Amino acid sequence: xxxxxxxWLLSLLLLAxxxxxxxVGLWAQWKRSLGQRNRRLFEDALKHIITWExxxxxxxxxxxAGALALSQRRTLDLIVLMETRxxxxxxxxxxxxxxxxxxxxxxxxxxxxxxxxxxxxxxxMPMERVHRAAEIAEHQLSEENLDQLDAHLGHPExxxxxxxxxxxxxxxxxxxxxxxxxxxxxxxxxxxxxxDEPDVIFRQIVAADLRPGSTIRILxxxxxxxxxxxxxxxxxxxxxVAANIxxxxxxxxxxxxxxxxxxxxxxxxxxEVFELDVSCRGFSRRRLLDLGxxxxxxxxxxxxxxxxxxxxFRVRGTTIALRKQQADQVWIKTQKTSHEPEIAAEVTHA
Amino acid sequence: MTAKVADPKTVLLRxxxxxxxxxxxxxxxIVSSLYADAxxxxxxxxxxxxxxxxxxxxxxxxxxxxxxxxxxxxLGILSLVFWxxxxxxxxxxxxxxxxxxxxxxxxxxxxxxxxxxDWITGFxxxxxxxxxxxxxxxxxxxxxxxxxxxxxxxDLGYLPRVAxxxxxxxxxxxxxxxxxxxxxxxxxCNAAGVTATRVIDSPRERLIAILTNNxxxxxxxxxxxxxxxxxxxxxxxxxxxxxxAAAGAVVGVVLIGVGFTLLASWLxxxxxxxxxxxxxxxxxxxxxxxxxxRILYTSLIDRTIFVLWRAxxxxxxxxxxxxxxxxINVAGVSLAQRSADFLDLLGFAIGLDGVILLAYVIAxxxxxxxxxxxxxxxxxxxxxxxxxxxxxxxxxxxxxxxxTMLTAVNLMLFSLLxxxxxxxxxxxxxxxxxxxxxxIGALMPLFFAFAVTFAVATLWRIIA
Numbered sequence: 001x002x003x004x005x006x007x008w009l010l011s012l013l014l015l016a017x018x019x020x021x022x023x024v025g026l027w028a029q030w031k032r033s034l035g036q037r038n039r040r041l042f043e044d045a046l047k048h049i050i051t052w053e054x055x056x057x058x059x060x061x062x063x064x065a066g067a068l069a070l071s072q073r074r075t076l077d078l079i080v081l082m083e084t085r086x087x088x089x090x091x092x093x094x095x096x097x098x099x100x101x102x103x104x105x106x107x108x109x110x111x112x113x114x115x116x117x118x119x120x121x122x123x124x125m126p127m128e129r130v131h132r133a134a135e136i137a138e139h140q141l142s143e144e145n146l147d148q149l150d151a152h153l154g155h156p157e158x159x160x161x162x163x164x165x166x167x168x169x170x171x172x173x174x175x176x177x178x179x180x181x182x183x184x185x186x187x188x189x190x191x192x193x194x195x196d197e198p199d200v201i202f203r204q205i206v207a208a209d210l211r212p213g214s215t216i217r218i219l220x221x222x223x224x225x226x227x228x229x230x231x232x233x234x235x236x237x238x239x240x241v242a243a244n245i246x247x248x249x250x251x252x253x254x255x256x257x258x259x260x261x262x263x264x265x266x267x268x269x270x271x272e273v274f275e276l277d278v279s280c281r282g283f284s285r286r287r288l289l290d291l292g293x294x295x296x297x298x299x300x301x302x303x304x305x306x307x308x309x310x311x312x313f314r315v316r317g318t319t320i321a322l323r324k325q326q327a328d329q330v331w332i333k334t335q336k337t338s339h340e341p342e343i344a345a346e347v348t349h350a
Numbered sequence: 351m352t353a354k355v356a357d358p359k360t361v362l363l364r365x366x367x368x369x370x371x372x373x374x375x376x377x378x379x380i381v382s383s384l385y386a387d388a389x390x391x392x393x394x395x396x397x398x399x400x401x402x403x404x405x406x407x408x409x410x411x412x413x414x415x416x417x418x419x420x421x422x423x424x425l426g427i428l429s430l431v432f433w434x435x436x437x438x439x440x441x442x443x444x445x446x447x448x449x450x451x452x453x454x455x456x457x458x459x460x461x462x463x464x465x466x467x468d469w470i471t472g473f474x475x476x477x478x479x480x481x482x483x484x485x486x487x488x489x490x491x492x493x494x495x496x497x498x499x500x501x502x503x504x505d506l507g508y509l510p511r512v513a514x515x516x517x518x519x520x521x522x523x524x525x526x527x528x529x530x531x532x533x534x535x536x537x538x539c540n541a542a543g544v545t546a547t548r549v550i551d552s553p554r555e556r557l558i559a560i561l562t563n564n565x566x567x568x569x570x571x572x573x574x575x576x577x578x579x580x581x582x583x584x585x586x587x588x589x590x591x592x593x594x595a596a597a598g599a600v601v602g603v604v605l606i607g608v609g610f611t612l613l614a615s616w617l618x619x620x621x622x623x624x625x626x627x628x629x630x631x632x633x634x635x636x637x638x639x640x641x642x643x644r645i646l647y648t649s650l651i652d653r654t655i656f657v658l659w660r661a662x663x664x665x666x667x668x669x670x671x672x673x674x675x676x677x678i679n680v681a682g683v684s685l686a687q688r689s690a691d692f693l694d695l696l697g698f699a700i701g702l703d704g705v706i707l708l709a710y711v712i713a714x715x716x717x718x719x720x721x722x723x724x725x726x727x728x729x730x731x732x733x734x735x736x737x738x739x740x741x742x743x744x745x746x747x748x749x750x751x752x753x754t755m756l757t758a759v760n761l762m763l764f765s766l767l768x769x770x771x772x773x774x775x776x777x778x779x780x781x782x783x784x785x786x787x788x789x790i791g792a793l794m795p796l797f798f799a800f801a802v803t804f805a806v807a808t809l810w811r812i813i814a
Contacts, residue, residue: 122552122553123552123553124552124554125624129624155369157370167366276378283551285378287551287631288631289381290381291631291633292385294381294382294385295378295382297385302408302411302634303412303415303514303634305518306416306420307417309518310517310518310630310632312411312634316385318633318635319633319634320632321514321517321527321631321632321633321634322630322631323517323630325630326630
């Protein structure tokens with residue numbers, strides 16, 4: 001009898017300890033997660049308002065409730081809280097940010113875009129997954145974290161979708177671009193921005209291999225669809241998809257016909273590097289450049305792999321093994337038989 | 351002299367303004383021009399004849415990466431390295447053990463002469479010192495043989511070809527091809543394998559390589575595997591084939607370990623460490639004649655001494671704990687026996703027993719002391735013991751302790767999969783600087799070990 005009572009007492013004591021222990025107990029954890037959730041809500045609201053401001057529109061309580069999926073009642077509470085803290089002013093035109101609120105909102109935007117850049121360029125996460133990951137991370141990074149990350153990434157100007165990253169001082173380079181649907185047919189255009197929401201459309205754009213930096217040309221613009229070419233492949237896009245791609249004047253023509261990917265090079269053929277694909281950014285781009293895969297470098301297949309992947313390539317007197325995924329990012333053109341012009345071209349370039 | 355000092359703010363603004371004008375591809379242009387310059391200088395001063403060396407290299411490459419011969423060559427070289435290590439380490443290990451034993455008994459005699467109390471003598475010499483000498487004599491010779499051989503393969507240029515051959519397996523599991531190298535390093539020592547993951551430059555894949563390195567058995571665990579293979583597997587074969595059967599069993603366990611490495615990498619890459627396999631670039635350097643001095647230096651100083659030192663630092667306390675557990679009696683039964691009884695039920699569930707589990711708990715600092723600890727508790731003596739022949743061990747385990755084939759198989763699996771030793775755990779922490787990943791690195795293998803041995807034990811009992 002006494003045994004079972006002491007067992008029960010002991011379990012109760014343990015349970016009480018597990019709940020009330022400072023910092024790590026269940027109670028403390030619950031409080032913390034509540035705090036986190038409030039911060040997330042608060043920051044998401046600031047982000048919503050600044051996004052609308054950048055579109056030269058004023059956010060309204062209704063738009064805020066829609067974006068955060070909150071009831072009218074809770075949205076109102078949130079706005080009152082933001083006003084008492086001095087982050088937001090509301091008037092007849094809608095909600096506007098105070099300088100203090102704008103500073104915080106820019107911090108969240110900067111966190112989101114830097115984190116997206118880190119995930120694609122350094123951690124190698126696929127583009128279609130980074131947005132969701134950044135939605136969480138943006139609420140957890142401090143200003144100091146961001147400065148370190150910014151320096152580590154070499155102060156990038158724009159994130160993988162082409163959105164400009166705010167600087168520490170809080171300046172944002174405006175995006176000077178029009179929707180692809182409004183671009184004249186036949187003119188080369190440079191993709192500068194891809195809208196990452198809604199997800200379904202974004203995935204279609206990524207699947208069509210269009211990235212900020214791609215140079216494309218509209219071949220056909222009919223009421224049903226757009227056909228665009230990047231020089232080596234053609235893609236059909238619905239208007240609703242194309243409207244989410246923003247373009248500006250191209251700095252160069254589309255890739256000439258006859259360029260292919262390094263992965264398509266067969267044993268015994270020789271070719272020269274044309275360029276690295278625009279989707280190859282950050283760390284992996286630097287890696288390929290360091291290995292000598294710069295424009296006009298001569299490449300040939302050194303070693304085929306029975307399992308298809310990786311394959312060895314001969315570049316500048318060394319053999320380098322690349323997986324198909326890397327070899328896909330190098331564009332090549334078939335080399336003329338003579339070997340001389342290569343050097344001359346490089347010298348004039350330098 | 352009053353130089354006009356510009357306002358820092360305007361300078362910064364101007365710099366920022368200029369930076370935005372140089373375009374996205376300025377890095378590309380810098381690298382291109384560097385290469386162009388290098389090329390111009392090289393063309394002026396270097397004359398290149400027909401590259402005969404490269405032709406020869408290519409022929410070798412075609413053979414060692416060929417679909418038919420590539421894998422057999424690799425397995426052959428791996429087995430050869432193991433064989434040389436096992437055979438070559440045997441004799442020096444014995445000599446070291448004898449040497450330490452002489453030191454120990456002399457010291458014990460001396461202490462007794464001086465009238466030092468028994469428990470102090472026992473604690474220092476039969477506890478701490480014996481723990482140390484076990485680790486040194488079991489670990490030092492295999493490492494001093496394995497690491498130089500490994501470095502020779504590295505220097506020759508063969509290891510990158512192994513990574514080239516195995517990359518497709520690792521790519522399918524979402525990991526990096528160079529993990530094949532760090533895995534091979536793990537055969538010597540998992541702590542060294544974890545350090546070696548620095549060759550993997552993307553953080554996600556490096557973490558996968560760190561967390562799964564433990565699934566290949568290290569030198570400290572090979573003695574256990576070899577002993578079990580000899581006692582249980584080889585005994586089932588006629589004497590002429592016995593040694594091959596034992597070697598085959600060890601290679602089989604190693605392959606199971608590689609399988610678990612891939613499985614765990616695959617699981618990690620699909621759960622907590624999601625992502626595409628990122629940039630994989632692997633240089634295949636020309637074959638070179640290894641330089642002996644460099645090999646001796648890197649393998650002895652950088653690897654052997656480094657790993658040994660950490661092992662010693664953890665083995666001494668373990669020796670002390672073993673001595674205390676075995677020599678403090680509560681109500682006539684030693685603490686060691688009591689804890690073993692306590693763990694017995696859990697041990698039975700996974701086809702082992704309490705003593706084996708206790709040995710693994712005590713041996714967290716260094717895996718090499720598992721077998722001596724186990725034998726010590728079985729025999730009920732107060733110190734780690736050295737048993738001279740496999741026949742004696744078999745008599746003890748099978749006839750007195752009731753070990754079966756299931757015990758042997760599950761102990762092999764448990765030894766292969768269980769948590770990394772303290773040295774490796776510390777190394778994981780040093781490399782990741784993260785409590786979270788260190789915890790995962792320590793507990794994930796343990797979970798695998800319990801799950802697999804429990805499944806095997808249950809299936810075995812249902813069928814048998």
